Amino acid sequence: MKIKKLLFVTKFEDLCYNSLNSLLDLxxxxxxHVVFLNVIEKEKVAMHRGAGYIKEEEVKLKETANxxxxxxxxxxxxxxxxxxxxxxxxxxxxxxxxxxxxxxxxLIVIGRSHKGPLEQLYSRSDVTELIRRISIxxxxxxxxxxxxxxxxxxxxxxxxxxxxxxxxxxxxxxxxDLKELIDEVNVMYVTNEKQxxxxxxxxxxxxxxxxxxxxxxxxxxxxxxxxxxxAHVYVGDPEKEIxxxxxxxxxxxxxxxxxxxxxxxxxxxxxxTRTIADKSIYPCLLIPSNKKxxxx
Amino acid sequence: xxKKVLVVDDDPDVRTFIVTVxxxxxxxxxxxxxxxxxxxxxxxxxxxxxxxxxxxxRGSGIRLYRKLKTDPSLKNIPVIMLTGITLKSFLRSxxxxxxxxxxxxxxxxFYLEKPVEPEELIDAINESLKG
Numbered sequence: 520m521k522i523k524k525l526l527f528v529t530k531f532e533d534l535c536y537n538s539l540n541s542l543l544d545l546x547x548x549x550x551x552h553v554v555f556l557n558v559i560e561k562e563k564v565a566m567h568r569g570a571g572y573i574k575e576e577e578v579k580l581k582e583t584a585n586x587x588x589x590x591x592x593x594x595x596x597x598x599x600x601x602x603x604x605x606x607x608x609x610x611x612x613x614x615x616x617x618x619x620x621x622x623x624x625x626l627i628v629i630g631r632s633h634k635g636p637l638e639q640l641y642s643r644s645d646v647t648e649l650i651r652r653i654s655i656x657x658x659x660x661x662x663x664x665x666x667x668x669x670x671x672x673x674x675x676x677x678x679x680x681x682x683x684x685x686x687x688x689x690x691x692x693x694x695x696d697l698k699e700l701i702d703e704v705n706v707m708y709v710t711n712e713k714q715x716x717x718x719x720x721x722x723x724x725x726x727x728x729x730x731x732x733x734x735x736x737x738x739x740x741x742x743x744x745x746x747x748x749x750a751h752v753y754v755g756d757p758e759k760e761i762x763x764x765x766x767x768x769x770x771x772x773x774x775x776x777x778x779x780x781x782x783x784x785x786x787x788x789x790x791x792t793r794t795i796a797d798k799s800i801y802p803c804l805l806i807p808s809n810k811k812x813x814x815x
Numbered sequence: 816x817x818k819k820v821l822v823v824d825d826d827p828d829v830r831t832f833i834v835t836v837x838x839x840x841x842x843x844x845x846x847x848x849x850x851x852x853x854x855x856x857x858x859x860x861x862x863x864x865x866x867x868x869x870x871x872x873r874g875s876g877i878r879l880y881r882k883l884k885t886d887p888s889l890k891n892i893p894v895i896m897l898t899g900i901t902l903k904s905f906l907r908s909x910x911x912x913x914x915x916x917x918x919x920x921x922x923x924x925f926y927l928e929k930p931v932e933p934e935e936l937i938d939a940i941n942e943s944l945k946g
Contacts, residue, residue: 596900597904597911601875604870604872621873
């Protein structure tokens with residue numbers, strides 16, 4: 520899975536040139552083509568009471584985006600990259616889907632969801648909605664915040680959190696294909712506390728040993744490919760433990776397998792992937808399964 | 816017979832503007848909205864001249880220009896770049912690609928930065944077609 524073409528979805532307020540610049544490390548792997556997408560939410564230009572469609576506002580917003588994209592594109596063209604741009608009026612997810620159809624990117628870069636908790640409850644976050652509808656890896660990039668935590672090279676030290684699902688396995692293969700960019704991979708599995716409830720220490724240790732052995736096997740695939748790797752077994756709530764591990768091992772991003780399943784329960788309770796992608800401070804690379812999963 | 820001019824630009828307002836200017840000056844305009852469609856129209860329509868934007872969806876004008884100027888059957892079609900990208904940046908990009916690909920391309924006949932005045936465009940077209 521080579522990343523030759525990247526779709527960079529920006530509202531300018533979150534993902535800007537610094538984020539894009541930090542992804543240019545991907546040219547060491549296989550990046551050749553960057554496509555920008557700015558979606559002007561239709562509420563900004565349409566159907567104001569007494570005003571109808573505000574053409575002037577559309578022109579202003581489109582030209583503002585165009586000026587930014589021209590500036591960014593000049594830098595990328597000069598590096599020998601192919602660059603394209605789409606500035607569309609509409610709703611975010613449908614416009615992303617349309618652009619995917621036209622451009623066929625290998626990776627989508629998007630900022631974290633800006634919807635509030637109540638809005639997400641009924642309409643899902645942008646990230647969840649996107650994952651549900653596509654089978655392309657999505658990088659949820661985080662904007663520079665007060666912690667100044669966005670890394671210069673997000674692929675340098677990924678934390679792969681596996682649950683042994685098809686998509687997790689796929690995520691491991693994906694990382695292997697990016698070896699030119701990676702200094703070290705930390706691989707982790709989170710054991711549920713319930714699994715460890717036993718009167719026998721032996722049983723608990725056995726579970727840890729089994730998981731560790733599986734992780735070591737996975738690590739061998741990285742090591743065989745020349746990528747330095749460390750394995751970790753954590754115990755507890757996956758959301759908290761994954762973020763804890765990312766902090767402890769100073770990860771530059773979290774890599775997770777993503778499922779397209781969207782059951783009612785997931786919508787109301789939230790999935791681990793969504794929570795980490797939307798709420799953690801780390802960029803999150805979400806890799807779908809190669810296998811088609813039935814949408815619930 | 817009027818000369819055929821292919822306008823490659825993703826902005827519908829720009830396409831409409833150029834088409835109007837061309838029609839008013841007795842040219843036959845053809846339009847394409849990105850680099851991929853642009854190449855297809857060049858091959859199908861065999862235009863006398865191309866006006867070419869740079870930053871577009873699908874294929875950019877940088878790559879299409881390169882394709883035109885390195886293809887023996889297309890390299891004699893005059894090209895007027897009409898774009899918001901600066902000439903300096905365009906030339907640097909072509910230099911980088913020439914280093915990668917080992918093949919140099921000539922500078923465009925005219926390089927006009929947007930927005931362009933109708934007279935400026937028509938002068939450039941007439942001048943390019945003379946050569």
